[in-house]
Every structure is written in structure tokens, then in C-alpha cells.
Amino acid sequence: MKGVLLVNLGSPDSPEPKDVKKYLGEFLMDERVIDIPYLLRTLLVKGIILNTRPKKSAKAYKKIWWDEGSPLVVLSKRLLDKVQKLTPTPIALAMRYGNPSIESGLKELHEKGVDEVLLIPLYPQFAMATTETILVLAEEIRKAQFPNMKFRSIPAFYNDxxxxxxxxxxxxxxxxxxxxxxxxxxxxxxxxxxxxxxxxxxxxxxxxxxxxxxxxxxxxxxxxxxxxxxxxxxxxxxxxxxxxxxxxxxxxxxxxxxxxxxxxxxxxxxxxxxxxxxxxxxxxxxxxxxxxxxxxxxxxxxxxxxxxxxxxxxIPCLNDDDQWCEVIAKWINN
Known part of the structure; x- marks a missing residue:
């Protein structure tokens, strides 16, 4: 059975400093985001950045936080809901950092009987710190927890x-x-x-x-x-x-x-x-x-x-724009 995993960047669980710190730690310790040797990255991130940046970033998140939660997560869920109405193929949502995780998204699809997953990183352009890190982590999780799953992914769609x-x-x-x-x-x-x-x-x-x-x-x-x-x-x-x-x-x-x-x-x-x-x-x-x-x-x-x-x-991003949702559904149905 085929299924789809939409993957976006991610967000802290709340705009509070402790949640922002946890999110930034996961994000900045990714070797494809800060691509320096592990010990130096640990020193930089855990020794310096996470002792200063979370409070500042938390203030910024509080400025844009919605009653429903993180705008990015809320908008991603709205996107999923609209696209799901346009295709019979089961779809799950995941974030590269934070929740819902890629692991939880794959588990959701697995429990529905999905054994072939189309990964759709929600980035129009390819980059190490976006598309590549999603595909690498998803493959690591697949090998460890869902060895019978098969993956496909759509390429960068900037010129689609x-x-x-x-x-x-x-x-x-x-x-x-x-x-x-x-x-x-x-x-x-x-x-x-x-x-x-x-x-x-x-x-x-x-x-x-x-x-x-x-x-x-x-x-x-x-x-x-x-x-x-x-x-x-x-x-x-x-x-x-x-x-x-x-x-x-x-x-x-x-x-x-x-x-x-x-x-x-x-x-x-x-x-x-x-x-x-x-x-x-x-x-x-x-x-x-x-x-x-x-x-x-x-x-x-x-x-x-x-x-x-x-x-x-x-100008707002595409978010859950109707035509954009139809484009994703077309990719899935094809």
C-alpha cells in the first residue's frame, strides 16, 4: 500500500525559552546545518549558542505565535487536510525538527498498512540543510524501524x-x-x-x-x-x-x-x-x-x-492555497 509523508522544517512546541532551546539544540546540532566537526559543533552550540540565543528567539516566536500553536505547524496541518481531500492516498505530516517527528509520521503510515512511502520535503529548492537532511534521517529511521518499507522522493520542484x-x-x-x-x-x-x-x-x-x-x-x-x-x-x-x-x-x-x-x-x-x-x-x-x-x-x-x-x-507563502494543494495532490495521484 502506498502512502505519503509531507515533511516541513519544524518548530518549538511552545514559544517558551525551554522549548525553544530544545528545538534549537536539535536543529543546530544537525551536521548538515552546522557542518563542522562534532566536538567543535558541540562546543559552539551547547557551550555558546544555547546559553544565549533561546531567550532572544523565544521573544521572536512569541511575536508570531498563534492561539492554535506555531504558524508553521498549523499551516502545514491545514495543507495536509486540504490535500488529503483531493487524494485517496493516506498522508501523514512530519517535521525535520520538533513535533510531529519523521519517526511518528512513518509510524502513522505503517499502522495504516503503508509499505511504500513517497517522501515530499516541502522545500522547492534542494539544500544540504533542508532536503538532504530530511532524506538522510528518514532513511536512517526506515532501516532501523521499518526495514520492509520502500521510499521514493520527489526532486526539488523549483522549476516544476x-x-x-x-x-x-x-x-x-x-x-x-x-x-x-x-x-x-x-x-x-x-x-x-x-x-x-x-x-x-x-x-x-x-x-x-x-x-x-x-x-x-x-x-x-x-x-x-x-x-x-x-x-x-x-x-x-x-x-x-x-x-x-x-x-x-x-x-x-x-x-x-x-x-x-x-x-x-x-x-x-x-x-x-x-x-x-x-x-x-x-x-x-x-x-x-x-x-x-x-x-x-x-x-x-x-x-x-x-x-x-x-x-x-x-507576500504570504503558499501555505494552504487551493491551487498549491491541487499541485501536491497531482504529484501524489500521478
């Missing part, structure tokens, strides 16, 4: 025609609500070394502005290339004018070089250049979360206005 249409339509609907001088596509950032580690050719990725536009087998696993392709595909679909949109990367951590241009500097720069009406969309996420609701919707909006901007609009 149906996905691009649903994303473009959702953006257009929101843009129709107001006048905007500029549309910024802000993607979650990753360290530059992650891009090079994911390069299957071991030589193509230079992160110099040209390699992403030169055809290569490396692009199948190149997050940077896939982000720029997402922007290009949506801009083409919407007929956006050159110079009226751009791409940036947010949420960097530490001192190592991350993908640029940085979103915070880009937004401040646009305001300083005279852009008064700015819309920001976050296509690395399919569900609104801390990075979209607080980092962009609150912090970036405040900074934009501090630097001379006037109207700042955060």
Missing part, C-alpha cells in the same frame, strides 16, 4: 511548471491589492561552502555570478542556482520588468561568508535609493514561519521605513 504557476498566481493576487515599485525575492541563506559541498562535479560551482547560468549537472543540487531560477521563472510568468525585481538571501549565522546579496542590506539599500513601496516574497518556504512573519514581516519592515521607505508588504 505547476508549482511555478501556483506561486506566480499567489504573488499576483497579492500584488493586485496595492501598488509596489519593487518586488524582492528573499530566500533563506546558506553558507557558501554548502553550495560547493553539494557540487557533484566538484569543480563547477564558483559562486561568481556565471556558474549558475552555465548548464551543468551540478545544478540538480545547487541551491543558489535553483533560487535564481525560481525568481527567473516567476518573473517571466508575471511579466515583471527588468530592474523592478531582485533576489537576496536572509538569516545568516556566524562570520563565514553566506550567499549574497543579503536581504537586510538589500532592503535598506532599496529604501535609501528612493523605493517607497516594496513587496517581499519568500519562495524558499512554502509555509509562513518565524523567518517570514518576524524576520521579514516585522524586522525588515521596520528597517525599510527607518531608511526612508513608506509601504512594505510581505
Amino acid at each position: 511548471e505547476d508549482y511555478v504557476k501556483s506561486l506566480s498566481n499567489s504573488i499576483q493576487r497579492d500584488l493586485n491589492k496595492g501598488h509596489y515599485d519593487y518586488l524582492l525575492f528573499s530566500y533563506h541563506g546558506v553558507p557558501e561552502r554548502h553550495i560547493k559541498k553539494s557540487d557533484v562535479t566538484k569543480s563547477h560551482c564558483k559562486i561568481d555570478g556565471s556558474c549558475c547560468n552555465t548548464p551543468s549537472a551540478a545544478h540538480e543540487f545547487c541551491y543558489r542556482h535553483q533560487c535564481y531560477e525560481t525568481t527567473k521563472n516567476v518573473a517571466k510568468t508575471l511579466g515583471l520588468e527588468e530592474g523592478k525585481y531582485g533576489t537576496s538571501f536572509q538569516s545568516r549565522l556566524g562570520r563565514d561568508p553566506w550567499l549574497q546579496p543579503y536581504t537586510d542590506a538589500t532592503i535598506d539599500g532599496l529604501a535609501q535609493k528612493g523605493i517607497k513601496n516594496l513587496a517581499v516574497v519568500t519562495p524558499a518556504f512554502v509555509s509562513d514561519c518565524l523567518e517570514t512573519l518576524e524576520e521579514i514581516g516585522m524586522e525588515a519592515a521596520h528597517s525599510f521605513k527607518e531608511n526612508g521607505g513608506e509601504n512594505f508588504h510581505t
Whole structure:
């Protein structure tokens, strides 16, 4: 029997510091998130970050927390409920970090008699710290607890025609609500070394502005290339004018070089250049979360206005958009 496991990033169980600390510990100790030797990672995460960051992050989570719980988890459940109505195939939901866990999701499917699982990491673009870590952990759990299960997974869907249409339509609907001088596509950032580690050719990725536009087998696993392709595909679909949109990367951590241009500097720069009406969309996420609701919707909006901007609009993620749900159901039914 076939079944589907939708997997999203995850969230603390509550916005309280103790739950945030537990969540951050699981997240940051992942070797595909902070990819340094275990002892150094332990020293950095448990010795430094977890002694300072949980309280600050808890305050941020409290700003965006809903009565129903974490926005990301609530929206993911709504997505599952809508998609389930469009397909007879049993679907379970899991988070890479926090609850519900991948283990619990696979157990739920196993108890329904499922022995062939389609894994759908809810990330349009491939990255070590997102898609890869989900697939690796799911396989470890399968081998240990469900050895008779078979796995399949969908590849990064950044260039899937149906996905691009649903994303473009959702953006257009929101843009129709107001006048905007500029549309910024802000993607979650990753360290530059992650891009090079994911390069299957071991030589193509230079992160110099040209390699992403030169055809290569490396692009199948190149997050940077896939982000720029997402922007290009949506801009083409919407007929956006050159110079009226751009791409940036947010949420960097530490001192190592991350993908640029940085979103915070880009937004401040646009305001300083005279852009008064700015819309920001976050296509690395399919569900609104801390990075979209607080980092962009609150912090970036405040900074934009501090630097001379006037109207700042955060375009919601796809969340449980009807057309997006139909796209997932189509993948499942096919």
C-alpha cells in the first residue's frame, strides 16, 4: 500500500525559552546545518549558542505565535487536510525538527498498512540543510524501524511548471491589492561552502555570478542556482520588468561568508535609493514561519521605513492555497 509523508522544517512546541532551546539544540546540532566537526559543533552550540540565543528567539516566536500553536505547524496541518481531500492516498505530516517527528509520521503510515512511502520535503529548492537532511534521517529511521518499507522522493520542484504557476498566481493576487515599485525575492541563506559541498562535479560551482547560468549537472543540487531560477521563472510568468525585481538571501549565522546579496542590506539599500513601496516574497518556504512573519514581516519592515521607505508588504507563502494543494495532490495521484 502506498502512502505519503509531507515533511516541513519544524518548530518549538511552545514559544517558551525551554522549548525553544530544545528545538534549537536539535536543529543546530544537525551536521548538515552546522557542518563542522562534532566536538567543535558541540562546543559552539551547547557551550555558546544555547546559553544565549533561546531567550532572544523565544521573544521572536512569541511575536508570531498563534492561539492554535506555531504558524508553521498549523499551516502545514491545514495543507495536509486540504490535500488529503483531493487524494485517496493516506498522508501523514512530519517535521525535520520538533513535533510531529519523521519517526511518528512513518509510524502513522505503517499502522495504516503503508509499505511504500513517497517522501515530499516541502522545500522547492534542494539544500544540504533542508532536503538532504530530511532524506538522510528518514532513511536512517526506515532501516532501523521499518526495514520492509520502500521510499521514493520527489526532486526539488523549483522549476516544476505547476508549482511555478501556483506561486506566480499567489504573488499576483497579492500584488493586485496595492501598488509596489519593487518586488524582492528573499530566500533563506546558506553558507557558501554548502553550495560547493553539494557540487557533484566538484569543480563547477564558483559562486561568481556565471556558474549558475552555465548548464551543468551540478545544478540538480545547487541551491543558489535553483533560487535564481525560481525568481527567473516567476518573473517571466508575471511579466515583471527588468530592474523592478531582485533576489537576496536572509538569516545568516556566524562570520563565514553566506550567499549574497543579503536581504537586510538589500532592503535598506532599496529604501535609501528612493523605493517607497516594496513587496517581499519568500519562495524558499512554502509555509509562513518565524523567518517570514518576524524576520521579514516585522524586522525588515521596520528597517525599510527607518531608511526612508513608506509601504512594505510581505507576500504570504503558499501555505494552504487551493491551487498549491491541487499541485501536491497531482504529484501524489500521478
